[in-house]
Amino acid sequence: MKRLYPDVTCYRNGFIEVGNGHALYYEQSGNPDGIPVLFIHGGPGAGLPSNYKCFFDSNKYHIIGYEQRGCGRSKPLADIANNDTWLNVDDIETLREHLGINKFLLFGGSWGSTLALVYALQHPSRVSGLILRGVFLARQEDREWFLSPHGCAAQLFPEYYQKFVKGVPSPVTANSVCDYYTKMVRSTNELQRHGALKRWYQWEERLSRLTLPPGIGDCTTNYPMHLVTCLATLECHFLSNKCFLEENYILENIQKISHIPGTIIHGRYDMICKTEAAEALHKQWPQSQLQIIPDAGHSTSEPSIGYALCRATRDMSRFLQECSS
Incomplete structure (x- = not known):
């Protein structure tokens, strides 16, 4: 399969109140009688990508997309109050009940893989399977990989890292980077605040793909400021708080979903999420399959990642239909 599925328009959308002043945007597409699949976006803060439905055969899948607390069209935008991993897990369960879906x-992908795994650990009876891309296990070593001067990202992209940590007090560590940006994104000085938001976004964008279009690594003019604000603010909030998870929470509890089928897709040269994390997850999850994509990094915009995801949804639909027949 060397193409994505055709995009489709949603047939129903709306908002669901989840408490604490938050309202989540969601939409439904594809076949209402098909296999229910929930697309969990990354970030935190990225929102739904425009082409997310292209990974699914709309004849076979009931495609559900939603935007997490503070993200995209959900309200209020970029709000960190009452916004943590466990509340986001509760939101998925609220959405499932609202739509009347059994499983x-x-x-x-990325942070979306973290949230999918934590939800599955909490509600294994409500999950028919998982397809994960760019696994992020939210361990200290995963945060170090992305933020530390000794992490692989900083070692391979030192010139971009220096721009990213400009102004961070010495000694520069993953924690000091988070502390600095937490202060900056809350600054009342708009120039300081916007500068910090853009530098955070630029750092992630430069790491996301093996090859970027010209200029993207140096500017954010091609991206709306609300997206830059949302992603930088929420990522900094979650990473500063160790993603609100105990150290190694996912792997230490993985036996709870040992019976659930899963596909793990990870780019060999992923600079945001460690390939080792995908391997570690696969080794402890008996029903998982791991595909390391040899010519890709982190982003679904890389062709080999997109094609692998389409194959995974095709194969999973066949497997789930066989199991139900």
């Missing part, structure tokens, strides 16, 4: 397939 759904979880499809999550």
Whole structure:
């Protein structure tokens, strides 16, 4: 399969109140009688990508997309109050109940893989399977990989890292980076605040793909400021708080979903999420399959990642249909 599925328009959308002043945007597409699949976006803060439905055969899947607390069209935008991992897990369960779905397939990438795994650990009876891309296990070593001067990202992209940590007090560590940006994104000085938001976004964008279009690594003019604000603010908030998870929480509890089928797709040269994390997850999850994509990094915009995800949804639909027949 060397193409994505055709995009489709949603047939129903709306908002659901989840408490604490938060209202989540969601939409439904594809076949209402098909296999329910929930698309869990990354970030935190990225919102739904425009082409997320292209990874699914709309004849076979009931495609559900939503935007997490503070993200995209959900309200209020970029709000960190009452916004943590466990409340986001509760939101998925609230959405499932609201839509009257018994079980759904979880499809999550990067932070979306973290949230999918934590939800599955909490509600294994509500999950038919998982398709995960760019696994992030939220361990200290995963945060170090992305933020520390000794992490692989900083070692391979030192010139971009220096721009990213400009102004961070010495000694520069993953924790001091988070502390600095937490202060900056809350600054009342708009120039300081916007500068910090853009530098955070630029750092992640430069790491996301093997090859970027010209200029993207140096500017954010091609991206709306609300997206830059949302992603930088929420990522900094969650990483500063160790993603609100105990150290190694996912792997230490993985036996709870040992019976659930899963596909793990990870780019060999992923600079945001460690390939080792995908391997470690696969080794402890008996029903998982691991595909390391040799010519890709982190982003679904890389062709080999997109094609692998389409194959995974095709194969999973066949497997789930066989199991139900």
